[in-house]
Amino acid sequence: MAFRGKRRYGIGKKKKETRSASEIVESLKAMNVRTEATGSDYREQSLRIHGLICAKCARDFEPKDRHHLTVHHKDGNPRNNPKDGSNWENLCSHCHEDEHSRGLLGDYLRGKKD
Numbered sequence: 001m002a003f004r005g006k007r008r009y010g011i012g013k014k015k016k017e018t019r020s021a022s023e024i025v026e027s028l029k030a031m032n033v034r035t036e037a038t039g040s041d042y043r044e045q046s047l048r049i050h051g052l053i054c055a056k057c058a059r060d061f062e063p064k065d066r067h068h069l070t071v072h073h074k075d076g077n078p079r080n081n082p083k084d085g086s087n088w089e090n091l092c093s094h095c096h097e098d099e100h101s102r103g104l105l106g107d108y109l110r111g112k113k114d
């Protein structure tokens with residue numbers, strides 16, 4: 001007499017998928033391809049032209065604290081760097097973040113936080 005039944009193979013035993021740390025790092029790198037190609041020397045130029053003062057809250061900074069000041073691009077285009085500084089605004093990091101969070105430029109700052 002034949003046994004008629006379904007035999008099931010390979011039940012359960014789901015292999016847990018693990019990602020190696022290096023794999024994760026690689027994918028993060030791939031996502032983060034936006035590196036500063038424009039260079040950051042405009043920052044020094046802007047500080048020289050506009051002074052070590054936040055254009056928004058008017059807080060001024062000692063030269064030793066200059067790293068707290070960031071250069072904001074008024075038109076939102078970091079590639080637009082006219083030598084006369086007309087597209088630059090020196091903002092403290094707080095004001096800079098504030099400026100971007102209310103506008104459409106949020107992702108620009110998220111990508112590059114200076």
Ligand SMILES: [Zn+2]
Nearest residue numbers: 054057092095
């Ligand atoms: Zn400020």
Ligand SMILES: [Zn+2]
Nearest residue numbers: 071072073096
């Ligand atoms: Zn900005």
